[in-house]
Amino acid sequence: MSYPEQSLTLQAPVAGIVVPLTAVPDPVFAGLALGDGIALDPLGECLHAPCEGEVVQCARTHHAITLRTEAGVELLLHLGLDTVELKGQGIELLVGVGDRVQAGDPLCRFDADALAKGASALITPLVITESAGWELLPSSYCEGEKVALGDPLMVLSHTAVEQTDTCASGPVAERRMVLALASGLHARPAARLRAIAREHSVSLTVTDEEATDAAESSQASADSLSALMNLGLIKGARLKLTAQGEAGQAALDAAERLLTTPKAEEHSAPPPSRLTAVALEKGELAGLVASPGLAIGPLVSYQAPLPSVAQQGEGKAVETARLKDALHRVGETLAQAEAQATRQGQSAEAEIFAAHGAWLDDPDLIAAAQGCITDGRSAGQAWREALDAEAARLSASDNALLAARVADLRDLQRRVMAELSDAPEADLPTLPDNAILVAEELTPSELVAVAAQHPAGLCLAGGGTTSHVSILARARGIPCLVAMGSSLIEATNATAPERVILDAEEGRLALTPGQQQLTEVTQRIETRRQEADAAQALAHEPAITLDGRLIEACANIGGAEEARLAAASGADGVGLLRSEFLFLARDSAPDEAHQRDEYQAALSALGGKPVIIRTLDIGADKQLPYLRLPSVPNPALGVRGARLWTSHPELLETQLKALLGVTPLETLQIMLPMVSEVSELRDVRQRLETLASEMGLTARPLLGAMIEVPSAALCARSLAAEADFLSIGTNDLTQYTLAMDREDPSLSARADVLHPAVLRLIQATVDGAKGRCPVGVCGAAAGDEKVAALLVALGVDELSVEPARVPAVKAALRCLHATTLADEIPEWLALEDASAVRQHLSAWLAKPHHADITTTTLERC
Template sequence: MHNNKQMTFSAPFSGAVLTMARIPDPVFASGAMGDGLAIDPLDDVLHAPFAGVVINVARTLHAINLRADNGSEWLLHVGIDTVELNGEGFDALVKDGQRVTEGQPLLRFDLDKVARNCRSLVSALILLNGDRYELSPVRESGSVNVGEPLMQVIALAPDDESAQSTDVRAKQARGSIRVAHNGGLHARPAALVRQTARQFASHAELHFSGASASTDSVTGLMGLGVAEQDEVEVVCLGHDSEVALQALLKALSTPAHDEKPQAPVAAAPKASSKADRENGILHGVTASPGLASGPLFRLDTLELGEDLGGHRPDEQRQILSEALVEVRADISTSLDHDQHEQSAIFATHLAMLEDPALLDAAFDAIDQGQAATHAWSHAVLAQCANLEKLGNALLAERANDLRDLRQRVLLTLLGEARTLEIPAGAIVAARELTPSDLLRLAQCGVGGICMAEGGATSHVAILARGKGMPCLVALGSTLLDIAHEYAHESAHQEVVLDADNARLEIRPDAPRLKEIHSLRAQRFEQRQRQQQHAHLPALTQDGVSIVVAANVASRADAENAQLNGADGVGLLRTEFLFVDRSTAPTEDEQLAAYQSVLDAMPDKPVIIRTIDIGGDKQLEYLPLPAEANPVLGLRGIRLGQARPELLDQQLRALLRVKPLARCRILLPMITEVSELLAVRERIDELAREAGIGERPELGVMIEVPSAALLAEQLAEHADFLSIGTNDLSQYTLAMDRDHAGLAARVDALHPALLRLIAMTCSAAASKGRWVGVCGALACDPLATAVLIGLGVRELSVSPPQVAEIKALVRELDTRQCQALAQHVVSLGSAADVRAASSTFQTQVLTRRASA
């Protein structure tokens, strides 16, 4: 709350309160950016500490500038060095210029990801125009909850303007420089620029991309959207302008000593050259693999003619409003029926359709005499231009989403569906497609897609992969020229889209086309054969049964697994029940969710893992201390030990499912036998209390080296063992599996990991227990033979892979797999194992084909 003289600044996080001096960063701690406090957060949402307006959301989403109703301006900066994440792990919930209320969520971030990749989670709360206000902390230590008073902000009487006046007209100096700060002009570099400028009497401004900002305003400097290596112009006015200019140019071109060098940016894909075109090949980037051939068809975007005017604003307002309602309803229907990836995209579109800035711009244009079609189109394209000029890949992707909305609303306004007279199996060429375009094209039965622009991580790319549609992006403008030429040639002229090798073959000869048609037919027939036998058991050549189950997270996943022939559920992750909500799920809610999965898999076993959430994945209703190294902290079964009421509630729900004989309970992050025995004893107690005589099977996850080393002791008390290769890899290799620079090396086919798997299987067999693998390694066809040879008898994979893995199992002989396993555990690297496994698989499949 506030009045003209005083305002209360409420805590935007729950957590420990720190003074500025205790912030682990010299720029913040020195007060160079301004006065304030800091919080070491316990939750993953930044809330508005007062009512006001969003001045600026940082380009990298790690910080937000707010202006309170009393005029004070604030920087809310999440973590230290978080600008280097370049937006990864952050999700802005508000936009520039948006009005916010006290307590409103401003941004959400992935605590796990951010904590692992920044220097500290300590978040600074800085008053930027401190010359006009005085701060009176309510508390400077201890802990605070969201919404509790943190500071009083008191407005000062204005100073005599004459005392601050400077003759800025005395002298002018200007110069240009490239900004060298990692991440561009985010909070800390902007503060250093301001600090430098304040050493001089001259007034200084930065000019960039048609906009300018005074060096007095950190907010203004950040709002310019200056990235690293962008060139800015510095203008100084005053008697010491020359000296000030040189100091500012140096400040902008010299990174701070504590800035980490930025990882080299991957080279842009090579544009197709004239020589390539003459050789009949265009090179691009694979967005979705696959092979296709067909006529090339150019798809152009919808364009409007000239607006002739003479419109009634009230009528056009009504037309646009009705069109927006219709499109919202259409998107909502998509949200109800589409798969997860599509739903996430359409949810983004729905939020954009409700953006007040976009709607206000369109309706203002109508009031000025434009037609609803042109007003909407201009408003969207203006927003796209604003996003794209910032040079941020994530924002550029949002611009493509906006173009999609432009198209959808225009089609509704014009009262006609877009006519797509596309030949069946055509290869569609476009500058850049929208998600809606792709879904319409998929319904038309096109063979593949190639785009002059676009990226391999865009929404269109995600949808193309989900549809199994070959797709290349970034082919360059030459693609459009060629597609235009093809429009005037015979429709029977085919091209080859080889997305596996990122190339478009413009004029393939008859032998090449024959080869492509044969390869595609072989692939199709292979998938068909695999699917026909997906519901049959997976028996090796020598009669050993391998269970091929599915990893799922919901009833819908389980239904998909059943359709794909899964032998059961090898891993039901229960975390989906607990996240993204303000209160814990009740016992009845949990029971309903677990029962629905069992019902979706009739007569088949379902393995349900107890909650694996802890210091690395915070829950809003379960405050836990932040941890410096969460993957080694309070997670898995350790959380159940720390919060037994949470585990008890889950166990009670699991004991109530029917039939209980098909329910198997799996315990994550077990490191010693006592943890297993404690849970088994607790299950017995809860069952007796409920009058339940039956007990579900109880298994443990082998995902830390200590569990593998104690596999024999664990198998003595567990009914089964399930290996989680994702975590076992990172703990065995001492490599964070989420570390971008190490991801390629965290390979579960490493010989050291295979030795732990072999040890686990041998120990389990000695106690008459079976071993499964539910980690990503089970989904890798190259690992199937090795795992069977090591003694694994259950593989839990993604539902679409069930048929493929079952088909591969049927080609194998366990004795040959054992020989392979004995060989690869003696090798020196994962690469060597993969090479040996690939050779083995090729030989086996070749022998089977010739038999």
């Protein structure tokens, strides 16, 4: 049978957050054993038909429904994960097998709160279990994107192909058994049964020997998941399996192991994050390092009460107006805070305030609050309930980035409720000296308030290293551990220790440290203070290694204000000025004059030292309101960096003109991000030359490329022939080399720049550029003193770090004999993983390697 070329569009069955099927925390769905598709983290409480079709399967536990289209495509809607265990509780089925439905018709209602308590996740996969020759096209949505009910979600295409008979032939084998799976033959074991049949190239049929219905409904082919699930087989059912094919007996062996082993259907939960590589002692808790440092002090619990608001309202019209006014006032406050942060060059804070402002305008949140007002709530109580519900959904999500946004949502909840409260806002209790604050979560505004009292450290039960609170803690230099779990709160509630050790370098909190341990850490803290004072005293001196290499220690900055901090910190220049801060939090792109003024302010602050300005690095993962790029399945591999100029050349044109307008032009260096091949750099150089000629300029700025993808590192020789300098972005280079999302907290302990594969690419970059152009590093790794030493030993000429880190990095380089360390590198590149390299590096740095260095030289250390 053949079909003409055509397409089939499947609509979103519920409003929700997009989760790629491969990211669903269930190996059967993520491994596409059931078929390809997409998943949604639902924001509604009713599943609707994604297309026209016939209901061919309804799970007896109501959690799964299969539709078949007229063209034979079968779609499985699987409500939540492990919802089969709920046995239908909290789910109301609205259709039955044999019903015809139109796109948008309701299929089932569910109680999201009830499901969230009993299921492992509310993530709802929509899977093409039978493609019937159709092909699923790549999704236009990226992870974390929000879709509305009825939005086009997936598109299938069908080209004219002949379908052939694929039925197996050969001997027939039979076997009888009793089903032992606790939850019966549901989607996961059905998918595995189909996989067994395909793996052994057999035709496999399951027959319910206890069925009283007609023979047709008591048996099902393993090719049809809907037919298998429609058998309704539960634990204890007597089955007959029939396999036809040369490997029939082997297929039956595998099927029997699956169906008669009680634990065979259990799927492995994702491994917990490796919070720390250090073995924990008794009385210690682990956490993810969100902001490094050491602290000793009392453990203080913090939980700010929500502002007091009235429960019942004074009518829909009155409360709607109150809510609207409160939202407007908070919006203005956020806009002012964002503008101030932008003026001060605090790009991280500006982005956070912008994100909060966008969330404040979310129509779904406002609609949810309006619904509560209609039910009689006051504006304050309605906003509280609406955001409670949204926070619960995000917390239940297995998407770490979404869960990390709960603190931001709580911040908005508090801000708006404060506007609607007549009671005075409770003051933050006075913290004791050196307090180490413990909380479930902190909102960004709470952290700002807390930071004014200078706590020694923070420990959060929730959160992630990508949360806004983590960003702010790092910016303020407050040691912080996150994702420590409920045991942190339990320990604090049981007793609040007066002296604990927060080690936000190795990722642990010692609740009951002994006197010897306290003494050792106290000494470490005092040593760090003395080292910092000594480093600051020599901050403006050059960084020359013990074997005579001059290494430039530059600063990564976000604007003119940070440029002044860089100059004060002793930076030898700016290794990275992120020009994105000019483009964010705006309704339109900045014009040439505005950009030129900002770039000029940064150059002036450095007083003639070199300043590297990176051209706009924006992409599908970080949208600008006036530059909507197409959504793609994997934004990290989409249009960003240098690739942007092909589709938006006007942005590059304006930015290059602004850059060419600064003086003195000789101190300016322009860096192109996300370069993957030399032609991208050559095109920009030609455009730069044309503009400079048109402007009548005689001087030219240097032009360089960032090494962030493996192809650039491997082709460094050809890039170095065109570039004036290369700069390695270790964050992205590590991400792309190890295929580990750098924003995923569960992978943060493994996405390590010291992995031998990443180090080999860095070495390839240095070797390829040798004798042609200098190589710098502007990624986060440059700020790690141990890693910085290895980078210099590999041949890197310049390190660019946060301004506050410049003195310490310079001090560490002055005590390094790079040539001696370089001798160890070939052996370390042959090690198994980053952990092994880090152990060898730490051990080497802890030993003296100065036998051939004079005493006078050593005094510099």
